Amino acid sequence: MAMSRAQVEFFFNEGYVIVPDVFAPADLEPLRQEIAARIDRKVRSLADEGKLTNLHAEEPFERRLTRIYRDNPANGEAVMRDLEGSGGGGHTGVEMFNMIAHPKMLSAVESLVGPEIVASSVYRIRPKIPGIGRGIVPWHQDSGYFAPLCDQHLVLTCWVPLVDATVENGCMQILPRTHRQGVVRHHTGGNAHFLVIKDNDLPDSPQKAITAECPRGGVVFMTNMTPHCSTPNNTDVIRWSVDLRYQSADVPNNVGVWPEPQVEATPEVQMACYPPEADFIVQSRRSPERVANYDTYVARRMRFDAVENKPWPRRGWQPATAGA
Secondary structure, three states: OOOOHHHHHHHHHHOEEEEOOOOOHHHHHHHHHHHHHHHHHHHHHHHHOOOOOOOOOOOOOOOHHHHHHHHOHHHHHHHHHHHHOOOOOOOOOHHHHHHHOOHHHHHHHHHHHOOOEEEEOOOEEEEEOOOOHHHOOOOEOHHHOOOHHHOOOOEEEEEEEOOOEOOOOOOEEEOOOOOOOOOOOOEEOOHHHOOEOOHHHOOOOHHHOEEEOEOEOEEEEEOOOOOEEEOOOOOOOOEEEEEEEEEEOOOOOOOOOOOOOOOOOOHHHHOOOOOOOOEEEEEOOOOHHHOOOHHHHHHHHHHHHOOOOOOOOOOOOEEOOOOO
16 A cells, blocks of 8 residues: 555655555465475475474464474574574565565555666564573664665665564664664674664764654564664564565666576676575566566576675674774
Protein backbone atom coordinates (compact mmCIF):
# COMPACT_ATOMS: atom_id res chain seq x y z
CA MET A 1 0.00 0.00 0.00
CA ALA A 2 1.19 3.51 -0.75
CA MET A 3 2.20 5.66 2.20
CA SER A 4 0.19 8.68 3.18
CA ARG A 5 1.63 12.16 2.65
CA ALA A 6 2.05 12.46 6.43
CA GLN A 7 4.06 9.21 6.57
CA VAL A 8 6.33 10.33 3.72
CA GLU A 9 6.93 13.71 5.37
CA PHE A 10 7.66 12.01 8.70
CA PHE A 11 10.20 9.72 7.03
CA PHE A 12 12.17 12.52 5.42
CA ASN A 13 12.03 14.70 8.54
CA GLU A 14 12.82 12.01 11.11
CA GLY A 15 14.93 9.56 9.09
CA TYR A 16 12.52 6.68 9.66
CA VAL A 17 8.84 5.81 9.75
CA ILE A 18 7.01 2.81 11.22
CA VAL A 19 4.04 1.70 9.12
CA PRO A 20 2.12 -0.88 11.18
CA ASP A 21 -0.05 -2.39 8.43
CA VAL A 22 1.96 -2.81 5.23
CA PHE A 23 1.06 -6.51 5.29
CA ALA A 24 -1.63 -8.65 6.76
CA PRO A 25 0.01 -11.14 9.13
CA ALA A 26 -1.08 -13.94 6.76
CA ASP A 27 1.06 -12.37 4.01
CA LEU A 28 4.16 -13.28 6.01
CA GLU A 29 3.19 -16.89 6.59
CA PRO A 30 4.70 -18.31 3.35
CA LEU A 31 8.13 -16.94 4.26
CA ARG A 32 7.84 -18.11 7.86
CA GLN A 33 6.95 -21.59 6.62
CA GLU A 34 9.80 -21.59 4.10
CA ILE A 35 12.33 -20.67 6.78
CA ALA A 36 10.84 -23.27 9.13
CA ALA A 37 11.12 -25.94 6.41
CA ARG A 38 14.77 -25.12 5.81
CA ILE A 39 15.49 -25.33 9.52
CA ASP A 40 13.70 -28.69 9.63
CA ARG A 41 15.82 -30.07 6.76
CA LYS A 42 19.05 -29.07 8.47
CA VAL A 43 17.94 -30.41 11.85
CA ARG A 44 17.04 -33.76 10.28
CA SER A 45 20.40 -33.81 8.49
CA LEU A 46 22.18 -33.30 11.82
CA ALA A 47 20.10 -36.12 13.32
CA ASP A 48 21.10 -38.40 10.43
CA GLU A 49 24.75 -37.58 11.21
CA GLY A 50 24.19 -38.60 14.83
CA LYS A 51 24.76 -35.07 16.16
CA LEU A 52 21.38 -34.66 17.83
CA THR A 53 18.54 -36.86 19.01
CA ASN A 54 15.77 -34.43 19.97
CA LEU A 55 14.49 -32.67 16.85
CA HIS A 56 12.02 -30.51 18.80
CA ALA A 57 9.67 -30.95 15.85
CA GLU A 58 6.68 -30.10 18.02
CA GLU A 59 7.98 -26.62 18.77
CA PRO A 60 6.57 -23.62 16.86
CA PHE A 61 8.54 -21.36 14.52
CA GLU A 62 9.18 -18.88 17.33
CA ARG A 63 10.83 -21.43 19.67
CA ARG A 64 12.29 -24.41 17.80
CA LEU A 65 15.75 -23.01 17.11
CA THR A 66 16.00 -21.80 20.70
CA ARG A 67 15.53 -25.38 21.90
CA ILE A 68 18.15 -26.69 19.48
CA TYR A 69 20.63 -24.09 20.78
CA ARG A 70 19.96 -24.96 24.40
CA ASP A 71 20.59 -28.64 23.75
CA ASN A 72 23.84 -28.01 21.87
CA PRO A 73 25.09 -24.58 20.75
CA ALA A 74 27.18 -26.15 17.97
CA ASN A 75 24.06 -27.62 16.40
CA GLY A 76 22.30 -24.28 16.71
CA GLU A 77 25.20 -22.57 14.95
CA ALA A 78 25.16 -25.19 12.19
CA VAL A 79 21.48 -24.48 11.53
CA MET A 80 22.17 -20.75 11.50
CA ARG A 81 25.08 -21.08 9.05
CA ASP A 82 22.90 -23.12 6.72
CA LEU A 83 20.16 -20.50 6.82
CA GLU A 84 22.22 -17.32 6.78
CA GLY A 85 25.13 -18.23 4.52
CA SER A 86 28.33 -16.23 4.87
CA GLY A 87 26.75 -12.84 5.52
CA GLY A 88 23.14 -13.33 6.59
CA GLY A 89 21.50 -13.32 3.18
CA GLY A 90 22.26 -16.86 2.13
CA HIS A 91 18.70 -18.09 1.82
CA THR A 92 17.35 -17.75 -1.72
CA GLY A 93 13.98 -19.48 -1.51
CA VAL A 94 11.09 -18.46 -3.71
CA GLU A 95 9.17 -16.96 -0.76
CA MET A 96 12.18 -14.79 0.09
CA PHE A 97 12.04 -13.41 -3.44
CA ASN A 98 8.27 -13.04 -3.24
CA MET A 99 8.70 -10.94 -0.10
CA ILE A 100 11.27 -8.69 -1.80
CA ALA A 101 9.00 -8.24 -4.83
CA HIS A 102 5.67 -8.18 -2.93
CA PRO A 103 3.29 -5.60 -4.46
CA LYS A 104 2.38 -4.23 -1.02
CA MET A 105 6.04 -3.66 -0.19
CA LEU A 106 6.82 -2.10 -3.56
CA SER A 107 3.86 0.24 -3.28
CA ALA A 108 5.20 1.56 0.03
CA VAL A 109 8.76 1.72 -1.27
CA GLU A 110 7.65 3.67 -4.35
CA SER A 111 6.34 6.37 -2.03
CA LEU A 112 9.94 7.02 -0.96
CA VAL A 113 12.22 6.18 -3.91
CA GLY A 114 9.94 6.56 -6.94
CA PRO A 115 8.55 4.07 -9.48
CA GLU A 116 11.86 2.74 -10.90
CA ILE A 117 12.98 0.40 -8.11
CA VAL A 118 16.15 -1.64 -7.71
CA ALA A 119 16.34 -4.23 -4.94
CA SER A 120 19.61 -5.28 -3.40
CA SER A 121 20.90 -8.69 -2.44
CA VAL A 122 21.99 -6.97 0.77
CA TYR A 123 19.08 -8.47 2.64
CA ARG A 124 19.48 -10.30 5.89
CA ILE A 125 17.49 -12.83 7.90
CA ARG A 126 17.69 -11.87 11.58
CA PRO A 127 16.81 -14.52 14.16
CA LYS A 128 17.43 -12.88 17.55
CA ILE A 129 17.64 -15.92 19.79
CA PRO A 130 17.22 -15.42 23.55
CA GLY A 131 20.53 -15.50 25.38
CA ILE A 132 22.69 -15.42 22.22
CA GLY A 133 24.90 -12.35 22.32
CA ARG A 134 25.46 -11.94 18.59
CA GLY A 135 21.87 -10.85 18.17
CA ILE A 136 22.71 -7.54 19.86
CA VAL A 137 23.69 -5.12 17.10
CA PRO A 138 25.60 -1.97 18.17
CA TRP A 139 24.93 1.57 16.96
CA HIS A 140 25.67 2.01 13.25
CA GLN A 141 24.47 3.59 10.04
CA ASP A 142 23.92 1.27 7.09
CA SER A 143 26.09 3.59 5.00
CA GLY A 144 28.96 2.64 7.30
CA TYR A 145 28.95 -0.63 5.37
CA PHE A 146 28.33 0.88 1.91
CA ALA A 147 30.64 2.42 -0.67
CA PRO A 148 31.23 6.18 -0.22
CA LEU A 149 29.91 6.89 -3.72
CA CYS A 150 26.39 6.30 -2.36
CA ASP A 151 26.65 8.64 0.62
CA GLN A 152 24.54 11.27 -1.14
CA HIS A 153 21.84 8.83 -2.19
CA LEU A 154 18.90 7.18 -0.44
CA VAL A 155 19.30 3.44 0.06
CA LEU A 156 16.12 2.43 1.84
CA THR A 157 16.19 -0.17 4.60
CA CYS A 158 12.89 -1.97 5.22
CA TRP A 159 12.94 -3.93 8.47
CA VAL A 160 10.17 -6.53 8.52
CA PRO A 161 9.45 -8.39 11.76
CA LEU A 162 8.05 -11.90 11.32
CA VAL A 163 6.78 -11.77 14.92
CA ASP A 164 5.69 -8.77 16.97
CA ALA A 165 8.84 -6.76 17.76
CA THR A 166 8.72 -5.43 21.31
CA VAL A 167 11.04 -3.92 23.89
CA GLU A 168 11.10 -7.28 25.66
CA ASN A 169 12.29 -9.29 22.63
CA GLY A 170 14.85 -6.75 21.47
CA CYS A 171 13.34 -4.36 18.94
CA MET A 172 15.46 -1.63 17.42
CA GLN A 173 16.45 1.71 18.86
CA ILE A 174 16.61 4.60 16.37
CA LEU A 175 18.21 8.02 16.73
CA PRO A 176 15.78 10.36 14.95
CA ARG A 177 16.50 13.58 13.04
CA THR A 178 20.21 12.79 12.65
CA HIS A 179 20.21 11.47 9.09
CA ARG A 180 21.30 14.71 7.42
CA GLN A 181 24.69 14.87 9.16
CA GLY A 182 26.57 12.47 6.90
CA VAL A 183 28.38 9.27 7.77
CA VAL A 184 29.92 9.51 11.21
CA ARG A 185 33.00 7.63 12.37
CA HIS A 186 32.53 3.89 12.79
CA HIS A 187 34.93 1.34 14.22
CA THR A 188 35.46 -2.30 13.43
CA GLY A 189 35.34 -4.94 16.14
CA GLY A 190 31.92 -4.25 17.62
CA ASN A 191 29.83 -7.01 19.16
CA ALA A 192 29.73 -10.12 16.93
CA HIS A 193 32.15 -8.37 14.51
CA PHE A 194 29.64 -5.67 13.57
CA LEU A 195 30.70 -2.09 12.95
CA VAL A 196 30.05 0.21 15.90
CA ILE A 197 29.58 3.93 16.44
CA LYS A 198 30.90 4.84 19.86
CA ASP A 199 28.61 7.01 21.96
CA ASN A 200 30.87 10.05 21.65
CA ASP A 201 30.74 9.76 17.84
CA LEU A 202 26.95 9.56 17.62
CA PRO A 203 25.37 12.64 16.02
CA ASP A 204 23.11 13.08 19.06
CA SER A 205 22.73 11.70 22.55
CA PRO A 206 21.66 8.04 22.66
CA GLN A 207 19.26 9.13 25.39
CA LYS A 208 17.15 10.67 22.60
CA ALA A 209 16.69 7.33 20.83
CA ILE A 210 13.18 6.10 20.15
CA THR A 211 12.06 2.51 20.62
CA ALA A 212 10.91 1.06 17.30
CA GLU A 213 8.29 -1.45 18.40
CA CYS A 214 6.53 -2.86 15.35
CA PRO A 215 3.74 -5.46 15.01
CA ARG A 216 3.90 -8.45 12.73
CA GLY A 217 2.66 -7.09 9.41
CA GLY A 218 4.34 -3.73 9.94
CA VAL A 219 7.59 -2.40 8.49
CA VAL A 220 10.21 -0.02 9.87
CA PHE A 221 11.55 2.13 7.02
CA MET A 222 14.90 3.89 7.55
CA THR A 223 17.40 5.88 5.54
CA ASN A 224 20.92 4.56 5.12
CA MET A 225 22.14 7.49 7.26
CA THR A 226 19.88 6.81 10.26
CA PRO A 227 21.80 5.54 13.33
CA HIS A 228 20.17 2.51 14.89
CA CYS A 229 20.94 -0.48 17.10
CA SER A 230 19.13 -3.40 18.65
CA THR A 231 18.81 -4.58 22.21
CA PRO A 232 18.82 -7.96 24.02
CA ASN A 233 16.00 -10.46 23.68
CA ASN A 234 14.74 -11.09 27.20
CA THR A 235 11.90 -13.44 26.27
CA ASP A 236 11.78 -17.16 25.49
CA VAL A 237 10.86 -16.70 21.81
CA ILE A 238 12.97 -15.82 18.77
CA ARG A 239 12.53 -12.33 17.39
CA TRP A 240 12.56 -13.27 13.70
CA SER A 241 12.90 -10.46 11.17
CA VAL A 242 14.25 -9.73 7.70
CA ASP A 243 15.71 -6.49 6.44
CA LEU A 244 15.41 -5.60 2.77
CA ARG A 245 17.00 -2.75 0.81
CA TYR A 246 15.77 -0.76 -2.15
CA GLN A 247 16.88 2.27 -4.12
CA SER A 248 15.92 4.28 -7.15
CA ALA A 249 17.27 2.94 -10.43
CA ASP A 250 19.10 6.29 -10.70
CA VAL A 251 21.29 5.41 -7.70
CA PRO A 252 24.60 3.62 -8.56
CA ASN A 253 24.00 -0.11 -8.97
CA ASN A 254 25.37 -3.24 -10.67
CA VAL A 255 22.16 -4.24 -12.47
CA GLY A 256 23.07 -6.05 -15.70
CA VAL A 257 26.61 -6.88 -14.59
CA TRP A 258 27.59 -10.55 -14.43
CA PRO A 259 31.08 -10.84 -12.88
CA GLU A 260 33.45 -13.68 -13.67
CA PRO A 261 34.24 -15.72 -10.54
CA GLN A 262 38.04 -15.68 -10.84
CA VAL A 263 38.50 -12.26 -12.39
CA GLU A 264 39.29 -9.07 -10.47
CA ALA A 265 36.13 -7.01 -9.98
CA THR A 266 35.54 -4.62 -12.86
CA PRO A 267 34.57 -0.93 -12.42
CA GLU A 268 31.02 -1.90 -13.44
CA VAL A 269 30.79 -4.33 -10.52
CA GLN A 270 32.23 -1.77 -8.12
CA MET A 271 29.79 0.92 -9.27
CA ALA A 272 27.25 -0.17 -6.67
CA CYS A 273 26.43 0.80 -3.11
CA TYR A 274 27.46 -2.65 -1.89
CA PRO A 275 29.53 -4.21 -4.69
CA PRO A 276 29.89 -7.77 -3.28
CA GLU A 277 26.19 -8.50 -3.78
CA ALA A 278 23.87 -8.38 -6.78
CA ASP A 279 21.33 -5.67 -7.50
CA PHE A 280 18.23 -6.44 -9.57
CA ILE A 281 15.23 -4.53 -10.87
CA VAL A 282 11.93 -5.31 -9.12
CA GLN A 283 9.72 -2.60 -10.62
CA SER A 284 10.01 -0.53 -13.79
CA ARG A 285 7.47 1.32 -15.85
CA ARG A 286 10.12 2.53 -18.29
CA SER A 287 11.49 -0.96 -19.01
CA PRO A 288 9.17 -3.63 -17.57
CA GLU A 289 11.00 -6.32 -19.58
CA ARG A 290 14.04 -5.78 -17.30
CA VAL A 291 12.20 -6.71 -14.10
CA ALA A 292 13.88 -9.77 -12.58
CA ASN A 293 11.99 -12.99 -12.07
CA TYR A 294 12.88 -15.60 -9.48
CA ASP A 295 15.28 -17.50 -11.75
CA THR A 296 17.20 -14.35 -12.62
CA TYR A 297 17.39 -13.36 -8.97
CA VAL A 298 18.87 -16.75 -8.01
CA ALA A 299 21.28 -16.78 -10.94
CA ARG A 300 22.59 -13.31 -10.09
CA ARG A 301 23.05 -14.16 -6.43
CA MET A 302 24.92 -17.36 -7.29
CA ARG A 303 27.19 -15.53 -9.74
CA PHE A 304 28.11 -12.84 -7.23
CA ASP A 305 28.53 -15.37 -4.42
CA ALA A 306 31.04 -17.27 -6.57
CA VAL A 307 33.36 -14.26 -6.97
CA GLU A 308 36.56 -15.09 -5.08
CA ASN A 309 38.05 -11.61 -4.68
CA LYS A 310 34.97 -9.76 -3.53
CA PRO A 311 35.11 -5.96 -3.95
CA TRP A 312 34.36 -4.99 -0.37
CA PRO A 313 33.71 -1.28 0.24
CA ARG A 314 36.77 0.38 1.75
CA ARG A 315 36.02 3.15 4.21
CA GLY A 316 39.13 2.90 6.37
CA TRP A 317 37.36 2.25 9.65
CA GLN A 318 39.79 1.50 12.48
CA PRO A 319 39.49 -1.10 15.28
CA ALA A 320 37.51 -0.15 18.36
CA THR A 321 40.52 0.04 20.66
CA ALA A 322 40.25 1.65 24.05
CA GLY A 323 42.09 4.78 22.99
CA ALA A 324 40.37 5.27 19.63
